[in-house]
Amino acid sequence: MSEKTILVWFRNDLRVHDNEILLEAIRKADKVLPVYCFDPFYFKQNLSGNSKTGNIRARFLVESVANLRKNLRGIGGELLIRIGNPAEILPQLAEEYQVNEVYHHREVAHEETEISEQVETALWKIKLNLKHFIGHxxxxxxxxxxxxxxxxxxxxxxxxxxxxxxxxxxxxATPESITIPAITGAGEIPTLQMLGLDEPFGDPRATDRFTGGxxxxxxxxxxxxxxxxxxxxxxxxxxxxxxxxxxxxxxxxxxxxxxxxxxxxxxxxxxxxxxxxxxxxxxxxxxxxxxxxxxxxxIAVKDQPEDVAEDVISGNTLFESWENGETGVPLVDAIMHELNATGYISNYSRQITAGFLVNELKVDWKRGAAYFEEKLIDYSPASNWGNWAFIAGVNDARESRYTIAALQITEQPAKSDYIDTWLPALKGDDYQAYAIK
Missing domain, CATH: 1.25.40.80 (Serine Threonine Protein Phosphatase 5, Tetratricopeptide repeat)
Structure with missing residues (x-):
């Protein structure tokens, strides 16, 4: 009787605890092959010409994958790591290790589901099933x-x-042990340079340092x-x-x-x-x-070329002032400096900066959403694009996620490690005199 091998394709489920596909694979198969692919798709250019995944976010991802490998090794397993298109890599690994079935957690956003469909199509060509689980x-x-x-x-x-x-x-339950096939090459954890990114700049104001895993x-x-x-x-x-x-x-x-x-x-x-x-x-x-x-x-269509082209012409300067924290509004600028330095800001801060970009600067909301996708280490497609679309009045969420204080952003005091100057709140053009980093 031949042994059954199940390949577990990890994506946004980088854990051993409360992981249904890992536990189910261990129960159903004689051997389990855990795999993670660093997909170049997520490191291509976004609407601003930068990587879809910025270096702080990518560092957090790399750390999380490394910790998953460590924890799998702790129960007798291994994590195969590859850089490339999953639709090409997973069928190759399936044939190499005589895999009988592939497990993964189902995604909902269109880019992620499209990748799943490509993998599913590629696996069907070699007569393998991609089994979907709901775990997010x-x-x-x-x-x-x-x-x-x-x-x-x-x-x-x-x-x-x-x-x-x-x-x-x-x-x-958390699995206590796992049996894997004989691994010929587990693959190395990539550096940021291997992913086409530079190391994050060490901003001395960044007191929060999130470590993935x-x-x-x-x-x-x-x-x-x-x-x-x-x-x-x-x-x-x-x-x-x-x-x-x-x-x-x-x-x-x-x-x-x-x-x-x-x-x-x-x-x-x-x-x-x-x-x-x-x-x-x-x-x-x-x-x-x-x-x-x-x-x-x-959320409507994310990438409409005509919208993007028009925005590049009419709103590029305004957008750059927003992303660099150079709007002249200390509260907004402080939040953007914190985002750029740490990859994290509170949900309240996200509502303020997003609303400012959309309602005050009149810049296409999709550019802001893409920028948050690049920078936020807690980027989640549904929450990020759903929230931005609500602020832009696109979707039918109907209720704001948070009740923003009913006072003007330009009338608030600014005291932050991410602003050079702290002065009592001023109004209107007086804010242009602030020295902003």
Whole structure:
């Protein structure tokens, strides 16, 4: 009787904990072949002429892949690493290692689903099946109180029905061991230079340094609850600190379910509540399901040549002032400096800078979305493009994700490590006198 080998194609699920495809492959196969491909598609030029994946984001990705390899080795496995088109690499590996089936987690955004379709087509040519799993949402599709086609477009209605009629599944077990084929060449973890990128510039103001990987994700989750263990919502002057877990969530270094059940556990242990975190998890689900329901219609077409050409002519200077933090508005500029230095800004800051680009500078929102895609280490296609499309008035999300304070950006004080000067708030043209880095 021949042995069964399953190839596990890792994408945005770079973890061993609560990873259904890894556990299922170990249960169903005699041998498991874990693979990660650094796809050149994600390092091609974006709308600004830069790499779709910037160097800070790429560094975080490389660290996360390296940590996945370490953790797989810890249970007796290995991670094959390749640079190239998955539609070419995966069939080659499947034939080399006599693979019987390929597992992966299903994506929803059009670029990612197109890559999956290319892989599926290539595998069919050698008579192999690409099995799809759902592992990026808090609520499983099959547990929703409505089919995908009937999901409410209103987030408020979606939230009410899901919370009332659905339950979050428990995390799956963490495998204790894995059996792999004899590996002839596992492949090296690429440097940024191998991906066509330079090392990130060491900005002395960048006090936050995010390190990729499942180990760091679990550590960050633990530290967050330790730091907030004595904070109770509702008491005066007590504020829950930001978890800053989103970079690890975006790459699947930690699952939404694991975060959710840890929140529930902490609420029971410490009588401390985290409504903001739970709401954020649900928004992530909402945007993914909206992409699943509407496809690209939810945000319109990302790359319309006529729109881009017009914007390059009419809005290039304005866009460059925004991306470089040189608008003359200290709050906006400080946020952009922080983004460029660290690859991370808060959701509140994203709403401010996106709204400023779209509503004040009148620049095509797709350029801003593409810039966030390049820079943000927690970039997630559905959340990023869905949020930008809402701000631009494209999709039908109907409710703003956050309530922005009702005061003018140009009337706010500016005090930040990312601005040279701090002065009391001024109005109008007086802001042009600030010295901005």
């Amino acid at each position: 949402t808090l609520y499983h599709k099959e547990d929703l109180p409505f089919p995908i086609k009937d999901i409410p477009d209103s987030f408020a209605v979606f939230k009410k029905k899901v919370e009332r009629d659905s339950n979050v599944r428990q995390c799956v 499942e180990d760091e994700a679990l550590s960050q989750l633990e530290k967050f609850f330790i730091n907030n263990s004595h904070t109770i919502i509702g008491k005066k002057n007590n504020v829950i600190n930001l978890s800053k877990l989103s970079p690890w969530v975006a790459l699947g270094c930690i699952s939404l379910r694991q975060v959710y059940w840890e929140i529930i556990k902490q609420q029971q242990l410490n009588n401390t509540h985290y409504p903001g975190m739970l709401l954020d998890l649900l928004w992530r689900d909402y945007f993914r399901f909206m992409f699943k329901k509407h496809g690209q219609k939810f």
